[in-house]
Amino acid sequence: MIPNSSQDSQARPGSLGVGGPPTKARPGSLGVGGPPTKARPGSLGVGGPPETEATFLAGYDPKDYPSVALTVDLVVFAVANKVLHVAVVERGAQPFLGNWALPGGFVQPGEDALAAANRELAEETGLDLGAHRVFVEQLATFSAPQRDPRMRVVSVAHLILLAGDGTNLVELRSGTDASDAQWLPVHAMDRTSLAFDHADILAAGLERLAGKMEYTTIAAQLVPEEFTLSALRDVYAAVWQAELPAGNFTRKMRTSLTPTGRKVQAVGAPASLFTIGSEWISPPWSRP
Amino acid sequence: MIPNSSQDSQARPGSLGVGGPPTKARPGSLGVGGPPTKARPGSLGVGGPPETEATFLAGYDPKDYPSVALTVDLVVFAVANKVLHVAVVERGAQPFLGNWALPGGFVQPGEDALAAANRELAEETGLDLGAHRVFVEQLATFSAPQRDPRMRVVSVAHLILLAGDGTNLVELRSGTDASDAQWLPVHAMDRTSLAFDHADILAAGLERLAGKMEYTTIAAQLVPEEFTLSALRDVYAAVWQAELPAGNFTRKMRTSLTPTGRKVQAVGAPASLFTIGSEWISPPWSRP
DNA sequence: ATTGTTATTATCAAGTTGATAATAACAATC
């Protein structure tokens, strides 16, 4: 029977499961079982008695294992004028020369994927991480053997949200790697022409964001730290491509927000400013 | 400012966002910009005019890029007697010799992570994938540089659910790699003694499962294809560590299920058999 | 002062939840 598998679903977290007290220690024999035969960390074929960790480390040769190049790819979102935008860079070499691609790059030896995502964000888009509020979370890992025609490249995709004022997009500087960096409107662009499997990665990022907006206040990562309910509602409109009734939006969202007491003046009645009060929206929205 | 990052959150998907029609093609110049300087696929420093894809492929040398060993680790869950169990294997070599670890192994050159997860599941636990209903989905990627003391090993963790009859756990055979394979009760074991960062991976798997049970019928992946509402309720009790009132559970869950017309006889009233009717529970549960 | 615009609160019917009870369908026992 074919396993029921879904490559890229995601879960809705909450406070960590209750989890009873750890009472039972692991049972089972401790003796070394049959001789391991396949190359795997921790089960290298060593015939004799169990070696110490020191001798093991000394005798290890990394070339015995299949290796891959590890990259991060970034789905960087920002909202301006009720339109969701994604950052792309133009490819300056083959393959996909001249096409748009998501920003990204190699994970360096000393860093984990999250650190690489932050570094590449700064390097490839010229963004000053010290000057902007940025939200980063791991999205999914893309590992199809032929996703890059040149070599085995496995990419850990990340979702990145840039806080903006709602009308201006942060200026993207061409980084060291890319010949050009731009914002494209997510819902109006031709996503299929993105390089590599980046259309899939973008779809995963969009779905993660849209989905998480149902049950968390993640949308507030796309507006300034203090924001009005209208600004937040504009983010929902931009991502979900649907207008939510203002009155009901206020009623429901307000319970997850903290009022600052301040107000902003525009045309019409002055709007109150809020900050995030809770990470969670409970009960969740359901997208129209 | 330190980026607001959360290493491992997950999203709640739904039907894919509406998404307006792709109308605008990517704008921007197509010319090759400034000379790329950093080694990255697609932006290798090539001084001259843009080369063709063919010449590029010919001139490429994989050794120019940092490489890592790529593995999969498996969080394999099953339920018996209202207790959630996780499959572990005993380590037969250093480091962590004698400790429990999650099953896993290297991703081979021709396969993606999902294929590797399925293969390793069969190899390391002796499970006959043709004989059991199995659910697999990618969880998250763990890439801390020192997570394996011997070398750079990046692991794509997967969540695996084994359908069971509710009382018997599938017998695990010692695989080729591991000296012993067992089931441990998730909520009663000492998770901190797991090898490597497997306690973190297990926590991620548990949270994914518990979270997804709020808004999908994923719990039905842990019972036979036809199941009673009681059996499903037992899964919720095992994972959430909380008893849900039977009457309300039936009322709510029924709308996501399809009745088969058949019934099973035990002690008490005969219970109706159902299959999954919808992947979604709407509106979602909230965990007690 | 009036008008236009936007924010916020209010109202109401329909639907959902949580708690609790009532009913129903058996097996086992007397």
Place this chain on the structure above:
DNA sequence: GATTGTTATTATCAACTTGATAATAACAAT
């Protein structure tokens, strides 16, 4: 063969949430 124990399913009801719609409030501009 009626009674008892056990479990499944349906029912009830008050509290709460939702979606739709309207009313009120707070300004700027005229």
